Amino acid sequence: MGNRVRWLVTALALALLAGGVYAQIEVVRYLNQETDPSIVAIQRAWINDFVEQNPGIDVILEGAPAAVINQRITTYIQAGAPLDVVHADGGSAAMLAAQGLLEPLDDVIEALGGRDAFLPGRLLIFEDKVYSINQAATSPVLHYRTDLFEAAGLEPPTNWEELMHAARTLTTGDIAGIALPGGENRSTTIYSGLFLWQNCANYFDRDLNVDLDNERTREALQFYADLLEYSPPDAAAWAFTEPMESFYAGRAAMVFYWNGLDLTYRTNPGLLDVVSVVQTPEGRMKVTEQGGRYISLFANSPNVEASKQWIQYIFTPENAQRLSEVQGQLYPPATYEAMELLRTSEAPNLQIYGDLLFDVVFPSSEFAYNQIFDGGGINPDTCEMERTGTLNPLVSVVWNSNLYARAVQQVAYGGMSVDDAVAELQRNLEQQVEVARQELGQ
Amino acid sequence: MARSASARGIQRGGDRATEFRAPTWWDVHQDRVVGFLMFLPLVTLIVGLTVYPITRVLTTSVYQQSLYSQVAEYVGVRNFVTVLQSEAFVRSVRNTLVFTFGGLAIQMVVGLLIALLVHAKFPLRAPVRGAMLFSYLVPYVVAALTWRFMMSDATGILNYLIRTSGLGIPASWFGSPDYAMLGVILVNAWKNFPFMVLVFLAQLQSIDTQLYEAGAVDGTTRWGAFRYITFPSLLPIILVVGMLRTIWNFNNFEVVFLLTQGGPLGRTETLPLLIYRFIFGEFSMGRGAALAVIVFLILVVMSLIYWRLYERAQGKFE
Incomplete structure (x- = not known):
């Protein structure tokens, strides 16, 4: 009995000691949307190195796929639970910044060389404070099958007419001219929104009022609906991954995508010889989407300083280069210094691009529109993109409501006239934006 | 018989007085209390896993509340x-x-x-x-x-x-x-x-x-x-x-x-x-x-x- 008590007391003391030691370690929870094993492996390697260099800090990688990460974040918020570093989409990052839920990262930016060290479109700035860093400021490009284009005597499309013509010409019994998402989801909203901007229209005007009930929007929406005719028949249920899967499987002649050749290299290397990429074809104006995966720090984090150290570590030129070497197109470096490092990289994933990465893919950012940073930045009168610097958290409403995608479906598959679909879209989006404004206190 | 003796209370001056005492609250309610304590974990589980979420849904339904905020505004039946x-x-x-x-x-x-x-x-x-x-x-x-x-x-x-x-x-x-x-x-x-x-x-x-x-x-x-x-x-x-x-x-x-x-x-x-x-x-x-x-x-x-x-x-x- 005596021995038992002694063992029990000893075990209890050891447990308390271990708990006490662990309590002194600052734990940074890194909520991340990456599920690609190669990127997860890089992140794990970062964590190992970081923890080794910073003995007082531990980093826990918490994965939540892109489709559910917003749910995870909002669950934390509703539960009143603290969050540390999150890797969210731009709409959510803007919404969180506008709600005052994020911690400014200006000291991290200074440690990384200041704002000027970052490439354009990388920093989410609200009321002159940096709240988030865009880690994946990439733009979709058009992947196309060179063999099919050559056989049909076509050049890669440079404008809407050529795009439609190529899609129509290349559609045969077994091949779809173009693989496009047509589901009622964010993917369709983003891809069809690209054509909206190219037609000099936008979801919001300069005052961030919904501005869709106009001829330009109707044209753009109709064009996308018409293109869907040349997409595979199950496109009505497609989101982000299916178009590229269709392309990999050799069932489509063209596809827009953010990260392509590196994935093709791993998925279907046999296809690489007959695939190339060009920038997105132009409409009335030359513009494309700027995507993003934003690193932010929650203001209620119990470990602010350790979290900042972790963010700074992620964006060191060497680590940014390592990430880009895994998926060059998806993760172009955020700083000039890292971009220069990447130019000399001999990573196999980058070699498959040849010069395309630096000549075609990365330069797309020069005419890429970031609707979150530059709210109302498409001028319908001049057909020019303007850097308004107005943070637009309402983009989140467009993306999550899927109302634009629903309008596309109504026209493409439901037989509704584009006039009615756009009128309904304007009405419903106005209502939801109004509610969001009230909740934002605007 | 024991119950009736006990009910009479403690006998004054008698040697056997200590054998008879008035029933305490615990004597009377012991079974109920133990029963309740054994029942308590289950009640707690039911309340925590069923009653609380249902109540929370009912109360949330009469408030306007954004996912990104814990602040809620009472709106009556407007949501319905x-x-x-x-x-x-x-x-x-x-x-x-x-x-x-x-x-x-x-x-x-x-x-x-x-x-x-x-x-x-x-x-x-x-x-x-x-x-x-x-x-x-x-x-x-x-x-x-x-x-x-x-x-x-x-x-x-x-x-x-x-x-x-x-x-x-x-x-x-x-x-x-x-x-x-x-x-x-x-x-x-x-x-x-x-x-x-x-x-x-x-x-x-x-x-x-x-x-x-x-x-x-x-x-x-x-x-x-x-x-x-x-x-x-x-x-x-x-x-x-x-x-x-x-x-x-x-x-x-x-x-x-x-x-x-x-x-x-x-x-x-x-x-x-x-x-x-x-x-x-x-x-x-x-x-x-x-x-x-x-x-x-x-x-x-x-x-x-x-x-x-x-x-x-x-x-x-x-």
Whole structure:
């Protein structure tokens, strides 16, 4: 009995000691949307190195796929639970910044060389404070099958007419001219929104009022609906991954995508010889989407300083280069210094691009529109993109409501006239934006 | 006797006074207190896991609250009015009823037929009965994604077979406005029919074989035996599993969400998906909670109807 008590007391003391030691370690929870094993492996390697260099800090990688990460974040918020570093989409990052839920990262930016060290479109700035860093400021490009284009005597499309013509010409019994998402989801909203901007229209005007009930929007929406005719028949249920899967499987002649050749290299290397990429074809104006995966720090984090150290570590030129070497197109470096490092990289994933990465893919950012940073930045009168610097958290409403995608479906598959679909879209989006404004206190 | 002695209280001046004392509160309530303490963990669990969430949903339904904020504003029944007036509500109710009862009918019929088949004696009956359970053992996510892959235009074997067979039907059901609902109903039915098989088989095995022997003496045909013996014996359990499956189908989120996300054109958007849309699409906890309350009330009414039918069936059978 005596021995038992002694063992029990000893075990209890050891447990308390271990708990006490662990309590002194600052734990940074890194909520991340990456599920690609190669990127997860890089992140794990970062964590190992970081923890080794910073003995007082531990980093826990918490994965939540892109489709559910917003749910995870909002669950934390509703539960009143603290969050540390999150890797969210731009709409959510803007919404969180506008709600005052994020911690400014200006000291991290200074440690990384200041704002000027970052490439354009990388920093989410609200009321002159940096709240988030865009880690994946990439733009979709058009992947196309060179063999099919050559056989049909076509050049890669440079404008809407050529795009439609190529899609129509290349559609045969077994091949779809173009693989496009047509589901009622964010993917369709983003891809069809690209054509909206190219037609000099936008979801919001300069005052961030919904501005869709106009001829330009109707044209753009109709064009996308018409293109869907040349997409595979199950496109009505497609989101982000299916178009590229269709392309990999050799069932489509063209596809827009953010990260392509590196994935093709791993998925279907046999296809690489007959695939190339060009920038997105132009409409009335030359513009494309700027995507993003934003690193932010929650203001209620119990470990602010350790979290900042972790963010700074992620964006060191060497680590940014390592990430880009895994998926060059998806993760172009955020700083000039890292971009220069990447130019000399001999990573196999980058070699498959040849010069395309630096000549075609990365330069797309020069005419890429970031609707979150530059709210109302498409001028319908001049057909020019303007850097308004107005943070637009309402983009989140467009993306999550899927109302634009629903309008596309109504026209493409439901037989509704584009006039009615756009009128309904304007009405419903106005209502939801109004509610969001009230909740934002605007 | 001891009780009456004790009730008299402590005897003054007597040596035996200490043997008799007035009952303490603990003496009187001991059994109840111990019983209550043993019951307490269960009560706590029920309150924590059932009563609290239901109460929270009820209270949330009368507030306007964004997902990105913990601040809430009382709005009375406005969320209910907004939900009931929403264009998606009527469509979702209709979709939910089609999905629920379409799936229920298929599961019932297929489950009953297979239960009757595997109830009969034949070689390798045990492994065949085991194999029947396969789809029920597969998680919803795996089942839905497997069917989605099989119907995929890029990689699907079923898609390929339909395409090359010249049947004249869409090869990709989940992307077809006309076939998407049928697709999700069939996948849900495939996933869940073994539950019906299990329950019906258990009930079939409990039917007294003398009833069939007596019927045979009277010259009853196979159909007659089914109609007058088997079916009435199964009726109470049909109503019970019917109620359970109605509730489960009604609340099913995974199958529809993973296969179609409610599309195309909202043709498969059921009430659980509409709740999801209100909360995560429109960021409105209040509207989502209001619709959840409405769904709860619909299910309560349905359950009452089932119970009434069950009692009637039991009465007839007895």
